[in-house]
Amino acid sequence: MPSESFKRSYKTKTRESLPVAVYNSGLQQCDPGYTWGPGLRDHCLIHHVTSGKGVFRVEDAVYEVGAGDTFLVYPGTVVSYTADVEDPWGYCWVGFNGPDAKILLTQTPFTREQPVVRFSDPDAVRDAIQSIYAASGTSSASELRAIGQLYLFLALLVEQGGQEPSGDLMREYFESAVRFITHNYSHPIDVGDIASNVGISRSHLYRVFMQEVDVSPNDYLTRFRVTQACELLERSTLSMAEVAASVGYSDQLYFSRVFKKVIGLPPTQYKQQKLQTRQGGILWN
Structure with a gap:
């Protein structure tokens, strides 16, 4: 039996002209067949699947994604993702953007041709995203802590197979x-x-x-x-x-x-x- 569905999330109210800023973060256990999209985002959005499975569609490409996988939604790209009917996924996510976002992502294993990655330590990826969510809040100090956790998260992704900027x-x-x-x-x-x-x-x-x-x-x-x-x-x-x-x-x-x-x-x-x-x-x- 799938776990009882829930969603806990946080969205920042201010998006200052910082090199990179957290737009949103959260955790969700999806209902069977739950779908987002087709649609596009105005920011980078990384999901890490913690349980279950589902399908991630990027324009004409289709990816079967399961627990331990991480997928990236690029801004301005039409995508959709759907939880499996029998074993719906649960995931955590973080959305971010800013002038440095593009160049930071080039140092990770993600590419437009490979938007789904299984990192060597999936639990560390999960914990890093959840730390961003835990740090989020309405105060300036909370937003700075969340940005700090975002940098640590991106550093983790770089350590697990990233490349230097091309x-x-x-x-x-x-x-x-x-x-x-x-x-x-x-x-x-x-x-x-x-x-x-x-x-x-x-x-x-x-x-x-x-x-x-x-x-x-x-x-x-x-x-x-x-x-x-x-x-x-x-x-x-x-x-x-x-x-x-x-x-x-x-x-x-x-x-x-x-x-x-x-x-x-x-x-x-x-x-x-x-x-x-x-x-x-x-x-x-």
Whole structure:
């Protein structure tokens, strides 16, 4: 006989702009044949089956899932899952999202082609999710504790077969950031704006730039702006204030200090001497 059905869950009321945040968590013993979907989620959702069995459908793929298995619902993907009629499953779950969620998941065994995983220690996975649920609450301290438990949970998944973030993904983030800089350097953008546009945290953006070009995103943005300023100084009749404004600096004096720090000369002297230091790209001297 299946266990008596129940559901206990918690949903956060605030979803701040944190690198990763817990959206919901809970435990459930499902009724026979209980189904969720077809539908999609706006966040990552991991279920760990603690008893019984059921079926997990991801678009055209069908997975038979039983006790000890863990499955991931990717945001924006149409899924459904159904408890077995004779032996309905019980599971615990955690939903989360944020700028760092995507890159954190790339370090786990989950992929879109393999959304169901049996980890080497299923009980540890169960306990980690239940610890997130136990830590949840309405206070700021409770939410921080839940986030802390989420990081521990993800670390556990990484330890049990995860991979390092792929070079292709890091390159994709870098190229996206460079496109944003190229199109917006004349506006007063900063590193936070770049990270937000790419969809990762400032700390991950820093790691991406250090891996790809061994330069921080702030230095890259500064040098890109100075490169554009050099071109304007050499090829236009704009005033110094107009050049500064054209590359994203509202303060001409601050622009002059930044320019001198990168080039070694103040912009007025650079213009006078018409230094030919550009090499077709960003200045790295």
